Amino acid sequence: xxxxxxxxxxxxxxxxxxxxxxxxxxxxxxxxxxxxxxxxxxxxxxxxxxxxxxxxxxxxxxxxxxxxxxxxxxxxxxxxxxxxxxxxxxxxxxxxxxxxxxxxxxxxxxxxxxxxxxxxxxxxxxxxxxxxxxxxxxxxxxxxxxxxxxxxxxxxxxxxxxxxxxxxxxxxxxxxxxxxxxxxxxxxxxxxxxxxxxxxxxxxxxxxxxxxxxxxxxxxxxxxxxxxxxxxxxxxxxxxxxxxxxxxxxxxxxxxxxxxxxxxxxxxxxxxxxxxxxxxxxxxxxxxxxxxxxxxxxxxxxxxxxxxxxxxxxxxxxxxxxxxxxxxxxxxxxxxxxxxxxxxxxxxxxxxxxxxxxxxxxxxxxxxxxxxxxxxxxxxxxxxxxxxxxxxxxxxxxxxxxxxxxxxxxxxxxxxxxxxxxxxxxxxxxxxxxxxxxxxxxxxxxxxxxxxxxxxxxxxxxxxxxxxxxxxxxxxxxxxxxxxxxxxxxxxxxxxxxxxxxxxxxxxxxxxxxxxxxxxxxxxxxxxxxxxxxxxxxxxxxxxxxxxxxxxxxxxxxxxxxxxxxx
Amino acid sequence: xxxxxxxxxxxxxxxxxxxxxxxxxxxxxxxxxxxxxxxxxxxxxxxxxxxxxxxxxxxxxxxxxxxxxxxxxxxxxxxxxxxxxxxxxxxxxxxxxxxxxxxxxxxxxxxxxxxxxxxxxxxxxxxxxxxxxxxxxxxxxxxxxxxxxxxxxxxxxxxx
Numbered sequence: 001x002x003x004x005x006x007x008x009x010x011x012x013x014x015x016x017x018x019x020x021x022x023x024x025x026x027x028x029x030x031x032x033x034x035x036x037x038x039x040x041x042x043x044x045x046x047x048x049x050x051x052x053x054x055x056x057x058x059x060x061x062x063x064x065x066x067x068x069x070x071x072x073x074x075x076x077x078x079x080x081x082x083x084x085x086x087x088x089x090x091x092x093x094x095x096x097x098x099x100x101x102x103x104x105x106x107x108x109x110x111x112x113x114x115x116x117x118x119x120x121x122x123x124x125x126x127x128x129x130x131x132x133x134x135x136x137x138x139x140x141x142x143x144x145x146x147x148x149x150x151x152x153x154x155x156x157x158x159x160x161x162x163x164x165x166x167x168x169x170x171x172x173x174x175x176x177x178x179x180x181x182x183x184x185x186x187x188x189x190x191x192x193x194x195x196x197x198x199x200x201x202x203x204x205x206x207x208x209x210x211x212x213x214x215x216x217x218x219x220x221x222x223x224x225x226x227x228x229x230x231x232x233x234x235x236x237x238x239x240x241x242x243x244x245x246x247x248x249x250x251x252x253x254x255x256x257x258x259x260x261x262x263x264x265x266x267x268x269x270x271x272x273x274x275x276x277x278x279x280x281x282x283x284x285x286x287x288x289x290x291x292x293x294x295x296x297x298x299x300x301x302x303x304x305x306x307x308x309x310x311x312x313x314x315x316x317x318x319x320x321x322x323x324x325x326x327x328x329x330x331x332x333x334x335x336x337x338x339x340x341x342x343x344x345x346x347x348x349x350x351x352x353x354x355x356x357x358x359x360x361x362x363x364x365x366x367x368x369x370x371x372x373x374x375x376x377x378x379x380x381x382x383x384x385x386x387x388x389x390x391x392x393x394x395x396x397x398x399x400x401x402x403x404x405x406x407x408x409x410x411x412x413x414x415x416x417x418x419x420x421x422x423x424x425x426x427x428x429x430x431x432x433x434x435x436x437x438x439x440x441x442x443x444x445x446x447x448x449x450x451x452x453x454x455x456x457x458x459x460x461x462x463x464x465x466x467x468x469x470x471x472x473x474x475x476x477x478x479x480x481x482x483x484x485x486x487x488x489x490x491x492x493x494x495x496x497x498x499x500x501x502x503x504x505x506x507x508x509x510x511x512x513x514x515x516x517x518x519x520x521x522x523x524x525x526x527x528x529x530x531x532x533x534x535x536x537x538x539x540x541x542x543x544x545x546x547x548x549x550x551x552x553x554x555x556x557x558x559x560x561x562x563x564x565x566x567x
Numbered sequence: 568x569x570x571x572x573x574x575x576x577x578x579x580x581x582x583x584x585x586x587x588x589x590x591x592x593x594x595x596x597x598x599x600x601x602x603x604x605x606x607x608x609x610x611x612x613x614x615x616x617x618x619x620x621x622x623x624x625x626x627x628x629x630x631x632x633x634x635x636x637x638x639x640x641x642x643x644x645x646x647x648x649x650x651x652x653x654x655x656x657x658x659x660x661x662x663x664x665x666x667x668x669x670x671x672x673x674x675x676x677x678x679x680x681x682x683x684x685x686x687x688x689x690x691x692x693x694x695x696x697x698x699x700x701x702x703x704x705x706x707x708x709x710x711x712x713x714x715x716x717x718x719x720x721x722x723x724x725x726x727x
Contacts, residue, residue, distance in 0.1 A: 168621030
């Protein structure tokens with residue numbers, strides 16, 4: 001990369017070789033309008049909004065695809081350029097139904113903004129637009145083709161970022177439209193509902209079912225936090241208004257996901273149906289009744305000191321809470337551990353980061369289902385495969401990654417994956433708790449060159465490890481203390497719970513909560529402050545986008561208060 | 568039925584090679600064999616070439632020589648561009664619609680005829696021009712069109 005010098009609108013601009021005119025202009029704070037261009041997507045050059053005049057070049061150039069070169073003289077708002085942009089906008093407005101007043105994007109729409117910018121004050125061309133059917137077959141978002149300008153951002157997001165390739169274009173000319181798979185309703189397609197298409201749509205063609213008409217950009221608050229639905233720990237941009245959760249967006253240029261989210265992080269938490277625990281509860285005369293924090297904590301403190309006790313945590317909470325939990329049980333001489341199983345180290349290789357998957361030459365997946373859980377890693381594997389990486393899935397059951405893998409092997413054939421990896425550049429092994437000992441033995445010849453990505457099933461596994469919490473089973477003690485956070489217990493755990501005095505700290509009601517003797521409420525992801533440590537080992541900050549209910553306290557705070565009471 | 572289709576797909580893919588680059592050729596050939604590409608055929612091609620269904624559909628629906636909808640036994644493609652238009656194309660257009668009782672873009676209910684507009688086919692000197700399947704007809708007049716249609720009907724067994 002070398003420096004190049006050009007002038008844009010008479011202003012001297014320094015750019016890097018390989019940058020486009022648009023990128024050079026952006027760096028110099030010169031605004032060139034775009035519709036099909038998006039910084040997270042490949043340059044396209046379809047919408048003709050970014051046309052500029054370049055001295056010495058014939059015709060107008062699309063600045064999003066034209067490389068900046070030494071000595072170039074660029075003009076971005078000449079009469080000629082403006083006239084063409086206006087003409088293109090007039091055609092776009094005549095083609096489909098852009099009657100802004102009834103569109104939920106009105107006020108936040110990139111197309112509408114440009115119409116204002118270039119002074120479209122009437123329809124220049126007749127509007128022959130045919131009414132097209134709205135596709136509401138998907139739960140979380142809706143496609144209204146009548147608002148579509150065919151910029152193809154959604155298609156590129158689907159194939160480049162999510163590597164899912166569900167979206168394409170049908171037909172050509174005036175009949176062109178975005179379709180899924182073989183032109184099936186979106187809800188019946190291969191769509192994985194990651195919502196990336198929704199986030200990049202410049203108009204109101206893709207509509208979020210929850211936040212539509214819930215508030216314009218000027219009305220809402222954005223809070224950046226970290227996703228707690230799995231251990232990948234993607235950055236979230238949480239959109240709220242009046243203490244109401246509207247929408248979750250990905251954050252471009254963030255690590256590790258680069259803006260990609262999955263249905264578990266973007267949509268599902270907004271459709272939570274479980275009943276919230278909104279204040280402390282204590283069992284009186286066989287019934288759980290509301291109590292004050294002092295009373296509830298008093299009972300817990302007394303019980304923890306009066307007999308043998310054990311603390312078991314789902315790692316679904318903050319680093320701070322897990323540390324305070326371990327500290328409390330050290331103080332009362334109780335055992336403390338985590339409930340989820342842990343992935344054991346393989347004994348060879350170097351620790352991989354999530355993004356190591358993206359530039360791998362060979363990816364070996366075993367004992368894990370990243371497309372079902374930690375989905376972003378599954379999408380990253382697809383992305384690497386699109387770039388030519390060989391994916392080998394070693395499994396004796398079904399694995400969603402098999403469909404697009406170069407090979408699917410049984411445990412007995414695991415050696416073949418090592419053969420494939422021999423001589424290849426970067427080898428990444430992605431594994432989970434289901435990995436079999438014979439597969440570990442077979443993969444061992446990969447040696448310390450290989451990158452190893454252990455998919456711990458716990459959401460904040462690294463935080464738990466840092467706090468010294470190892471997997472434990474419920475034991476025969478007088479007092480059992482469960483730190484559940486947002487995670488409802490699974491049936492296997494419930495079956496192992498004995499007749500001990502039970503303290504449960506949880507955000508939602510569940511059978512275990514309903515059996516408890518004392519229940520302490522916890523905040524949920526969107527109300528949390530503190531940190532979570534993701535798979536990459538970075539302690540990522542949590543910022544509360546919503547206030548906790550009045551009678552809820554953060555676990556770390558409640559656990560510290562308990563420790564103080566015990567003294 | 569499905570077996571036959573799978574066999575056709577296998578054979579066609581084998582002929583052009585199982586690569587992404589051969590997609591257009593494979594689709595065109597299959598479309599010609601069966602008259603159009605139904606969804607199971609498109610899905611089979613996608614699977615066979617390991618390309619996304621969305622891409623197969625985009626390509627198949629883009630080209631006019633490939634159809635993803637059932638077409639009539641004969642496909643009439645009438646030039647809609649300016650040189651044919653000024654040479655009297657409008658009259659031919661109307662004659663075709665009247666004679667077949669359908670509009671452009673439609674197929675007759677007996678499945679005999681599909682009427683489609685096309686862009687210039689490079690025979691402007693003899694406009695107005697139309698194609699019926701692979702055959703080209705120039706210097707068209709309404710009378711000539713009716714004669715041609717009658718001839719085809721006769722060949723097809725004297726159906727009205």
